[in-house]
Amino acid sequence: MKSIEFGDLPKRFDIAEREAFWRDRWSALGVEKRDPEAPREKTYVIDSPPPTVSGSLHIGHIFSYTHQDILARYKRMAGWNVAYPMGWDDNGLPTERRVQNYFGVRAEPNVPYIENLDVEIERERAGLKKDQSLVISRQNFIEMCHVVTEMDETVFKDTFNRMGYSIDWSDEYATIDDKSRRIAQRSFLDLYEKGHVYQIEAPTMWDVDFQTAVAQAEVEDRDKGGAYHDIEFGVFEADAPIESFVISTTRPELLAACVGITAHPDDTRFKGLFGKHAVTPGFMVKVPIFPSTEADPEKGTGILMVCTFGDQTDVTWWREQNLELRQILGRNGRILDRTFGSDDGWASEDPERANANYRQIVGKRPPAAKSIMVDLLRDLENSATGNGAPLRDEPRPIQHPVRYYEKGDSPLEYLTTRQWFVRLLDKTDQMLEMGRKMTWHPEFMRKRFENWTENLNVDWCISRQRYFGVPIPVWYPLDDQGEPQYDGAIVATAEMLPVDPESATPPGYSPDQRGIPGGFVGEPDIFDTWFTSSLSPQTVARWGEVDDQMKSMFPMDVRPQGHDIIRTWAFYTIAKAMLHQESVPWHNVMLSGWVLDPDRKKMSKSKGNTVTPVETLDAYGADAVRYWSGSFRLGSDAAHDEAIFKIGGKLVTKIYNAGKFVLSQTAEDGPIVNELDRAFIAELKELVRRVTRAFENYEFSVALQETEKFFWGAFTDNYIELLKRRSRSEDDIAGRASAVAALRLGLNVMLRLFAPFVPTITDEAWSWVFAGETGNQSIHLASWPTVLELDAVAPPANAGSFQAASDAISAVRKAKSESGVSLNRELLRLELESDEQGENELRLVVDDVAAAGGANTIVFTRGTPSADWRYTAKIEPAEVEAKA
RNA sequence: GGGCGGUUAGCUCAGUUGGCUAGAGCGCGUCGUUGACAUCGACGAGGUCACAGGUUCAAGUCCUGUACCGCCCA
Numbered sequence: 001m002k003s004i005e006f007g008d009l010p011k012r013f014d015i016a017e018r019e020a021f022w023r024d025r026w027s028a029l030g031v032e033k034r035d036p037e038a039p040r041e042k043t044y045v046i047d048s049p050p051p052t053v054s055g056s057l058h059i060g061h062i063f064s065y066t067h068q069d070i071l072a073r074y075k076r077m078a079g080w081n082v083a084y085p086m087g088w089d090d091n092g093l094p095t096e097r098r099v100q101n102y103f104g105v106r107a108e109p110n111v112p113y114i115e116n117l118d119v120e121i122e123r124e125r126a127g128l129k130k131d132q133s134l135v136i137s138r139q140n141f142i143e144m145c146h147v148v149t150e151m152d153e154t155v156f157k158d159t160f161n162r163m164g165y166s167i168d169w170s171d172e173y174a175t176i177d178d179k180s181r182r183i184a185q186r187s188f189l190d191l192y193e194k195g196h197v198y199q200i201e202a203p204t205m206w207d208v209d210f211q212t213a214v215a216q217a218e219v220e221d222r223d224k225g226g227a228y229h230d231i232e233f234g235v236f237e238a239d240a241p242i243e244s245f246v247i248s249t250t251r252p253e254l255l256a257a258c259v260g261i262t263a264h265p266d267d268t269r270f271k272g273l274f275g276k277h278a279v280t281p282g283f284m285v286k287v288p289i290f291p292s293t294e295a296d297p298e299k300g301t302g303i304l305m306v307c308t309f310g311d312q313t314d315v316t317w318w319r320e321q322n323l324e325l326r327q328i329l330g331r332n333g334r335i336l337d338r339t340f341g342s343d344d345g346w347a348s349e350d351p352e353r354a355n356a357n358y359r360q361i362v363g364k365r366p367p368a369a370k371s372i373m374v375d376l377l378r379d380l381e382n383s384a385t386g387n388g389a390p391l392r393d394e395p396r397p398i399q400h401p402v403r404y405y406e407k408g409d410s411p412l413e414y415l416t417t418r419q420w421f422v423r424l425l426d427k428t429d430q431m432l433e434m435g436r437k438m439t440w441h442p443e444f445m446r447k448r449f450e451n452w453t454e455n456l457n458v459d460w461c462i463s464r465q466r467y468f469g470v471p472i473p474v475w476y477p478l479d480d481q482g483e484p485q486y487d488g489a490i491v492a493t494a495e496m497l498p499v500d501p502e503s504a505t506p507p508g509y510s511p512d513q514r515g516i517p518g519g520f521v522g523e524p525d526i527f528d529t530w531f532t533s534s535l536s537p538q539t540v541a542r543w544g545e546v547d548d549q550m551k552s553m554f555p556m557d558v559r560p561q562g563h564d565i566i567r568t569w570a571f572y573t574i575a576k577a578m579l580h581q582e583s584v585p586w587h588n589v590m591l592s593g594w595v596l597d598p599d600r601k602k603m604s605k606s607k608g609n610t611v612t613p614v615e616t617l618d619a620y621g622a623d624a625v626r627y628w629s630g631s632f633r634l635g636s637d638a639a640h641d642e643a644i645f646k647i648g649g650k651l652v653t654k655i656y657n658a659g660k661f662v663l664s665q666t667a668e669d670g671p672i673v674n675e676l677d678r679a680f681i682a683e684l685k686e687l688v689r690r691v692t693r694a695f696e697n698y699e700f701s702v703a704l705q706e707t708e709k710f711f712w713g714a715f716t717d718n719y720i721e722l723l724k725r726r727s728r729s730e731d732d733i734a735g736r737a738s739a740v741a742a743l744r745l746g747l748n749v750m751l752r753l754f755a756p757f758v759p760t761i762t763d764e765a766w767s768w769v770f771a772g773e774t775g776n777q778s779i780h781l782a783s784w785p786t787v788l789e790l791d792a793v794a795p796p797a798n799a800g801s802f803q804a805a806s807d808a809i810s811a812v813r814k815a816k817s818e819s820g821v822s823l824n825r826e827l828l829r830l831e832l833e834s835d836e837q838g839e840n841e842l843r844l845v846v847d848d849v850a851a852a853g854g855a856n857t858i859v860f861t862r863g864t865p866s867a868d869w870r871y872t873a874k875i876e877p878a879e880v881e882a883k884a
Numbered sequence: 885g886g887g888c889g890g891u892u893a894g895c896u897c898a899g900u901u902g903g904c905u906a907g908a909g910c911g912c913g914u915c916g917u918u919g920a921c922a923u924c925g926a927c928g929a930g931g932u933c934a935c936a937g938g939u940u941c942a943a944g945u946c947c948u949g950u951a952c953c954g955c956c957c958a
Binding site: 656 | 886887888889890895896897898900907908909910911914915916917919920921923924925926927928954955956957958
């Protein structure tokens with residue numbers, strides 16, 4: 001029997017040094033490697049989230065990534081060929097913003113490309129001040145995005161490695177790399193062929209700062225202060241005012257864009273107006289008055305103006321009532337230069353006055369335009385009726401929800417632009433069906449997916465007017481006037497991918513035809529970043545590539561992710577798999593909660609309450625941080641609690657010390673024969689059963705808790721203590737062999753149960769003896785403990801033996817503690833009071849109890865157990881051995 | 885306004901399909917400790933399981949309602 005010399009191991013476990021050692025060792029042993037040749041049914045595929053590369057990881061990332069690594073390590077030990085890839089989501093606005101801030105640059109079209117651009121030199125040349133941005137070409141900008149994402153990826157990778165994540169880096173990808181771009185464009189081609197995408201020029205939600213369209217999923221409501229402005233309109237018949245009414249609006253700056261008036265059909269106050277025309281004050285524009293059930297009689301004055309466009313209902317009314325389009329807001333969020341009385345849709349009863357007023361707001365942003373409009377409406381000259389100033393009262397402040405792009409700082413506007421969409425509204429039933437085919441952990445998260453799907457009201461807008469992303473692989477022919485023919489879109493062919501239509505030439509054209517009449521023009525837009533990241537399963541499985549592995553990897557087994565991106569990442573991924581493969585993308589979805597600060601607030605950079613993982617890692621080590629993460633249920637939010645890192649650290653120390661102790665015990669080889677040892681193994685068997693079941697149900701925190709409880713309680717506090725004498729006995733050779741064998745088996749099994757949570761300390765302890773015994777160089781290459789494996793040990797004569805011994809030794813400790821006798825003092829005689837059953841149960845293991853209690857003899861007396869005890873130990877002061 | 889989750893010891897959280905006396909860690913108190921472990925051990929105190937009804941032989945657990953906290957959506 002190989003054992004260790006206790007003194008050979010350091011007194012303390014050097015966490016930082018050993019974690020570094022084991023990271024290298026795992027990678028040398030290829031612990032994380034999958035076998036690409038293994039069949040699908042032996043493979044367990046994790047669709048791990050590619051983190052957004054936009055600066056730094058925070059502790060919330062670590063929390064959820066740890067959950068998936070715990071799963072990966074468990075599945076690997078349980079015999080699966082685990083595919084655990086990692087990607088980087090470097091597309092999109094977060095990266096662009098970071099580049100803007102990091103380098104102090106801004107991209108604009110029609111700026112020449114500079115080779116080997118040195119920002120500092122160019123800034124100096126342009127004479128820019130600190131807060132001014134250097135304007136650069138799109139291509140230079142994209143190059144900088146690559147530089148920044150590579151930098152960030154290195155940092156992220158370091159942290160992931162320090163956490164001991166068993167990521168298979170041979171499956172690494174980035175959403176901007178060639179393969180991802182090819183697969184994203186392939187996705188578009190497939191959707192185009194199947195008729196699932198379309199482009200349309202229509203009002204869409206628009207962020208005026210980023211100057212791009214946004215999708216429903218990226219919109220959030222924010223409660224903002226605003227004000228109702230009561231404005232009088234005239235009602236005209238035969239070009240003369242016959243009556244008037246007052247509307248309430250929070251956006252008087254859109255008055256020039258007013259194209260209609262509406263009120264609820266049952267509203268008796270306004271019933272007589274329907275079918276007539278109103279005239280707007282200030283601009284004297286005639287607009288129809290129509291009924292609509294969408295109008296809320298309780299809101300404002302009950303009658304309101306319809307503008308192009310104030311909100312989503314304006315869009316609906318505009319469409320349904322076939323109203324004029326009078327768009328006054330430009331893509332940059334400023335009021336456009338328009339002329340009343342000039343062409344169609346801009347008629348006015350008094351063009352001169354309209355234009356005089358309008359000129360005052362041209363070029364302004366909505367807030368400035370608003371205050372100018374309010375002043376204009378205080379002017380009686382601008383009344384449509386001659387009844388006095390159109391603004392009837394001072395503005396009335398209110399709080400109301402305003403729609404924002406989640407990453408934006410200005411309210412969203414509705415602008416008519418041409419955008420590409422994926423048709424999803426007609427497929428919500430199929431989406432719900434897909435949702436039901438998957439198991440959600442925890443189950444209630446399915447509801448969030450269903451709610452979102454049921455409430456979807458716009459198709460998925462996938463085009464973005466940005467730079468750093470995957471180009472939409474499309475060109476448009478130019479007619480004789482050089483105008484793009486959008487209906488004749490030319491889609492790239494499969495062989496061309498990945499392709500940038502801004503530089504590549506479409507089939508059937510020559511490069512010199514770009515931009516000239518009769519030639520072509522490339523689509524300048526890129527995809528929504530979710531369009532690419534929603535293909536993570538297809539990307540990892542190399543869908544459509546020469547080394548396509550869809551058959552051995554798809555559908556995947558599990559998608560781990562945060563619950564905040566169910567409506568985006570989960571939703572779109574399910575949509576893509578449905579549209580492309582007519583399948584679910586995975587069988588399980590596993591949702592981690594958030595990390596809250598100790599005041600129960602969500603950690604975020606803006607609040608300044610974030611904790612960086614690196615400082616936590618430095619303080620406690622990876623195993624302790626993993627312990628913290630593993631102790632929370634899926635889906636539930638976790639407080640960032642220093643105390644739990646400390647407990648994790650204590651567990652690491654305890655495993656180290658218990659391991660050292662157990663493996664330094666020596667004995668002849670021999671079977672596990674003693675009653676107490678067999679009873680202990682029987683308990684261990686039950687533990688293995690429970691922990692395995694918990695893992696299979698994705699209940700990692702239960703698995704950890706069960707193992708931990710057994711380890712501290714049954715194993716270290718009781719079993720080891722009960723065996724201390726026998727495991728060193730000089731005369732009970734068989735008993736000693738049995739004790740040491742059972743101790744080792746117990747340690748061996750528990751190390752494996754702990755391994756997914758605390759991979760370093762368990763592998764360290766494993767390496768001392770078990771690695772050599774089993775031939776498994778790492779515990780992470782060893783197999784998961786099974787009940788079958790423990791069946792080799794015969795069952796105890798009495799199933800209650802271990803419990804009885806534990807209860808009895810507790811009673812002895814209690815008695816010693818209460819009579820102030822130190823625990824290791826010898827007793828000449830120990831009296832144990834119990835009922836008959838208690839005595840019988842203890843008879844088989846009484847020697848171990850006596851040894852552990854330091855009692856020379858145990859005498860049983862009869863008593864009736866109460867709720868609190870089965871055994872009562874009685875110690876006479878005279879029977880305590882004097883101190884040596 | 886709709887949906888979801890939570891409310892258990894001073895704190896952070898467990899509590900499987902309803903079933904003996906509601907658990908753990910931290911904190912607190914007392915005691916102990918030089919042959920695994922001071923990053924320690926033992927023992928102890930501490931809970932009307934948010935509230936009100938109901939189902940049941942039996943409810944922290946199931947049902948109904950209420951309150952508060954949080955999240956998602958409108």
